[in-house]
Each structure stands twice: as C-alpha cells, then as structure tokens.
Amino acid sequence: MHEYTYYPGCSIKGTAKHYDESLISTFNALGIKMKELEDWNCCGATAYFSVDDKMAIAISGRNIALAQKQGKDIVAPCAGCYLTLRKSLEFLNDNPDKVENLIRELAIIGGEFPFNIKVRHPLEVLINDYGLDKIKEKIKKNLGDLRIACYYGCQVVRPFTDFDDPDYPTSLDKLMELTGATPVDYSPKTRCCGGSLTGTLEEVGLRLNYILLREAKKKNADVIVTLCPLCQFNLEIYQDKIVKKYGEDIRVPIFYFTQILGLALDIPIKELGFSRSVIPLNEFFARV
Amino acid sequence: MEIERKVKYEAELDKNFLREIIELSHCEEIERCIQCGTCSSSCPMAVYMDYPPRKIMAMVKEGFKDEALRSFTIWLCSSCYTCTVRCPAQIKITDVMYALKRKAIEDGVYPARFSIPVLDKEMTKIIQSTGRNWEIGVVVKLYLKTNPFGLLKMAPIGLKLIKTGRMSFKKESIKNKKQLRKLLNLMKEETNA
Numbered sequence: 001m002h003e004y005t006y007y008p009g010c011s012i013k014g015t016a017k018h019y020d021e022s023l024i025s026t027f028n029a030l031g032i033k034m035k036e037l038e039d040w041n042c043c044g045a046t047a048y049f050s051v052d053d054k055m056a057i058a059i060s061g062r063n064i065a066l067a068q069k070q071g072k073d074i075v076a077p078c079a080g081c082y083l084t085l086r087k088s089l090e091f092l093n094d095n096p097d098k099v100e101n102l103i104r105e106l107a108i109i110g111g112e113f114p115f116n117i118k119v120r121h122p123l124e125v126l127i128n129d130y131g132l133d134k135i136k137e138k139i140k141k142n143l144g145d146l147r148i149a150c151y152y153g154c155q156v157v158r159p160f161t162d163f164d165d166p167d168y169p170t171s172l173d174k175l176m177e178l179t180g181a182t183p184v185d186y187s188p189k190t191r192c193c194g195g196s197l198t199g200t201l202e203e204v205g206l207r208l209n210y211i212l213l214r215e216a217k218k219k220n221a222d223v224i225v226t227l228c229p230l231c232q233f234n235l236e237i238y239q240d241k242i243v244k245k246y247g248e249d250i251r252v253p254i255f256y257f258t259q260i261l262g263l264a265l266d267i268p269i270k271e272l273g274f275s276r277s278v279i280p281l282n283e284f285f286a287r288v
Numbered sequence: 289m290e291i292e293r294k295v296k297y298e299a300e301l302d303k304n305f306l307r308e309i310i311e312l313s314h315c316e317e318i319e320r321c322i323q324c325g326t327c328s329s330s331c332p333m334a335v336y337m338d339y340p341p342r343k344i345m346a347m348v349k350e351g352f353k354d355e356a357l358r359s360f361t362i363w364l365c366s367s368c369y370t371c372t373v374r375c376p377a378q379i380k381i382t383d384v385m386y387a388l389k390r391k392a393i394e395d396g397v398y399p400a401r402f403s404i405p406v407l408d409k410e411m412t413k414i415i416q417s418t419g420r421n422w423e424i425g426v427v428v429k430l431y432l433k434t435n436p437f438g439l440l441k442m443a444p445i446g447l448k449l450i451k452t453g454r455m456s457f458k459k460e461s462i463k464n465k466k467q468l469r470k471l472l473n474l475m476k477e478e479t480n481a
Contacts, residue, residue, distance in 0.1 A: 010421040014424070014456035015454045016454075018454075039462050039463050041462045042419065045411070047412055048411070049367075049386045050393075051389075051393060051409055051412045054475040055472050055475050055476070058475045059468065059471070059472070061471065062467065062468060101478065102475060105471060154366075154369060155367070158368065158370065159372045159373055161373060166373045190370075191332055192333075200407055200430070201336075201364075240444070278448040278451075278452055
C-alpha cells in the first residue's frame with residue numbers, strides 16, 4: 001500500500017493549480033494515497049535561506065515535525081519545496097547540537113527525534129515505489145506520435161543526486177515513453193530557467209527561457225513537460241514577450257508530467273487542469 | 289592627475305572573512321579551492337555576473353570582503369546547484385553564495401532598491417506574518433518598491449492568470465501562527481545571544 005503525506009506548497013494554491021489537480025487525479029487512478037499535511041506552512045524556498053538560514057530551518061522544521069506526527073513520507077511536487085524540506089531535514093538530523101533549542105520544540109511537535117520520515121518528489125515515488133512496470137499495466141491510451149521535451153530543471157536532480165543523474169537524468173523520459181510518446185534528446189534538460197529572476201531581472205530571465213524553448217523547437221518537440229511550478233510558469237507565461245524580443249516563433253505548450261501521464265491513464269481531460277493553459281491547445285488535442 | 293590604484297595591499301584585506309563565511313555556510317571545504325574554474329564554466333548565470341564564481345571563491349579565501357559582498361554575482365545565483373555537484377573539491381558553492389547574501393544583508397551593503405534582495409525580504413516578511421507565501425501580494429510589493437511602472441507591463445500576464453483561474457486573490461494563512469512564531473523567536477534569540 002502506497003501512502004504519503006502531501007505537502008502542496010504555496011504555488012499550487014495559485015499559479016500551479018493544474019499541477020495539484022493532475023497530480024491528485026493521477027495518483028488516485030494509480031491507487032496511491034496522499035493525505036494533506038495538517039496546517040502546513042510555506043517552505044520559504046530560496047528566499048528565506050538568503051535572509052536568515054536559522055529561521056529558514058525553523059519554518060521547514062515545523063513542516064517536518066508535523067509530517068513526523070502524521071507518520072508518512074512527505075511528497076512535495078514543487079522542486080523548491082522538495083529541496084528546501086529535504087535540505088532542512090538533513091540539517092536537523094545531522095546537526096542537532098547546532099540548533100538544540102529548536103530540536104527540543106520540534107521533538108514535542110513531531111513526537112520523536114531524529115525524524116525518520118523522508119522527503120520525496122512524486123516522480124521519484126512513481127519510479128522507485130510504484131515502478132514503471134506497474135504503471136505500464138495501467139496505461140489505457142497511446143499518445144501516438146507526440147514528441148516530448150522532458151525538462152527536469154534544477155532542484156529535483158541537484159544537489160541530491162541519489163535519485164537520478166544531475167546532468168542528464170532519464171527517469172522522466174522513461175515515464176513519458178510508457179505513454180507511447182517519443183521523448184526527444186533535450187540537451188538543456190537540467191539547465192536553469194532562472195527561477196524568480198524572470199520577476200526580478202526580466203532581461204536575464206527571458207534569455208534563459210528563450211534558450212530552453214528554442215532548443216525544444218529545434219528538436220521538433222510538440223510539448224515541454226515539467227516537474228516544478230516555477231519552471232512551468234516561466235516557460236509558459238513569458239512566451240509572448242520572448243517571441244517579441246527574439247523574433248522567433250518558439251511557442252509550445254508547457255505541461256506538468258502528471259497531465260500527460262493522466263491523459264495516458266485515460267483520466268477525463270477536465271480533471272487534469274488542461275483548461276488552465278494560456279497557450280491554445282487545439283493543435284495538441286488534434287494529435288492525442 | 290592621480291592614477292587609479294589597481295593593487296590591493298595585504299593590510300587592506302580582511303583576515304577573518306574566510307572564517308566568517310565558513311561558519312555561515314557550514315562549508316569547511318572553501319579552503320580547498322584549487323581555482324580550477326569548473327564552477328564558472330558550469331554556471332548558467334556567469335555571463336551576467338561581475339565576477340564569475342571562481343573569482344568569488346578566491347576573494348573569500350583571501351579576504352576581499354568588500355568586493356565579494358558588494359558583488360552582483362551573489363544575487364544572480366539562482367541556486368541551481370550545478371557548481372555544487374561538479375566541484376572537484378566538494379565545495380558547496382551554492383551554500384557559500386547564500387552565506388554571502390546573508391552577510392551582505394546583515395552589513396547593509398546591497399543596493400536598497402535592487403529587486404532580488406527586496407523580493408527575498410518581502411517573502412520572508414509575509415511568511416512571518418501568515419505562515420504562507422502569497423504570490424500576487426509579494427509581486428505587487430516587489431514592483432511598488434523597485435519599479436512601480438513595471439506593474440503596468442505585468443497587466444497582460446495578470447489577465448491571463450485571472451482568465452485561467454490561476455491568480456489567487458485570497459491571502460492564505462495557517463491556523464497555528466503562535467507555534468510558528470514561537471519557533472522563529474527561538475531562532476532570533478539564538479542569533480542575538
């Protein structure tokens with residue numbers, strides 16, 4: 001029985017609602033159970049570590065302790081949440097002497113210390129716990145000649161490298177292959193999208209996303225599939241600006257991997273959040 | 289006419305800087321940097337930086353405190369961890385960059401209206417008060433503080449998000465704010481002690 005504690009994260013309540021919708025319906029269809037973490041708080045992402053690392057560890061520590069009380073591994077779909085929680089968990093378990101007072105409080109909240117739960121990403125759960133063979137048995141719809149650029153981004157494959165290769169990972173490609181689609185050889189698959197730089201230094205942010213979109217076009221990809229709310233947002237939302245700035249038609253739909261997997265599991269389209277795409281999907285739906 | 293001095297004398301260097309950054313970053317390995325440049329060649333931001341990461345490592349090692357803390361480089365690091373996983377000396381370069389950002393904020397040596405630290409600070413403020421980040425609230429505050437007219441340019445994107453139901457106007461909040469505040473205060477006391 002696969003049971004986990006779901007840590008949605010703040011983006012999923014806003015710009016990434018379709019990640020939430022498609023993840024939940026996909027996991028339901030596969031019989032993977034998730035219970036939302038009771039009263040979770042924001043992970044703080046990269047921002048908190050830039051301002052105050054002790055407080056950053058404290059707010060993530062609260063989430064980890066609450067999850068310890070619920071007793072199951074955390075599943076965090078956002079790459080930022082996944083990394084922040086995992087980094088904080090490692091720090092707390094390895095350095096209790098550096099934050100003694102915090103540990104005392106967290107042990108009360110969580111009921112024990114060291115914490116014995118893990119922080120997981122849904123892709124890794126599908127590959128390692130559920131297994132590609134079992135997913136293959138559940139595939140009902142062949143996505144045919146769809147060409148997919150699998151974009152992993154940064155923080156799911158780095159700095160923790162125990163799940164896949166940090167430069168050229170293949171787990172998402174293997175998962176997408178099960179749908180009958182063809183993953184293209186996408187060389188910048190782990191090149192950074194710039195994260196929040198699109199908002200703070202737009203010139204730099206647009207350039208980074210242009211490089212990623214241009215390469216997908218060059219490889220004749222019909223879609224780019226992502227693992228992270230920030231990557232999805234950056235690659236999709238700024239396409240008009242990028243077309244205008246670079247004078248190249250690099251428009252391509254950007255999905256979450258759970259949306260494509262959900263399609264192949266024959267989950268109704270309206271349960272997979274496709275209506276939230278700002279890119280027109282007529283061409284895409286004509287193909288699948 | 290006075291010729292601009294390009295040389296920094298040893299007496300002007302901050303001998304404690306390396307120790308300070310090692311402690312802040314929990315990364316003893318900085319001392320082992322061999323200046324190979326793997327970090328600079330791996331960094332997707334290096335072309336936009338004033339000093340590439342390799343130079344920052346050298347500055348930290350030798351005590352060029354002002355140059356490192358006032359650099360644009362540390363704020364451009366987007367935490368992609370490519371340098372960290374490739375460094376042959378196992379230096380956690382991303383964590384060193386975080387330590388430099390914190391030190392720059394602490395010493396007040398970053399441009400006040402520069403958008404990146406402003407975003408970081410605004411986000412921590414909202415988390416401290418509600419326990420949750422609020423995307424639209426943070427973005428609006430960021431623009432008001434750094435580039436008020438930029439908000440107008442964001443309108444088309446805002447409309448798209450509203451149309452697709454991806455803009456959350458509700459400011460979310462956790463229930464047990466007291467618990468969160470207690471943990472944060474605990475860390476504040478420790479830092480001040």
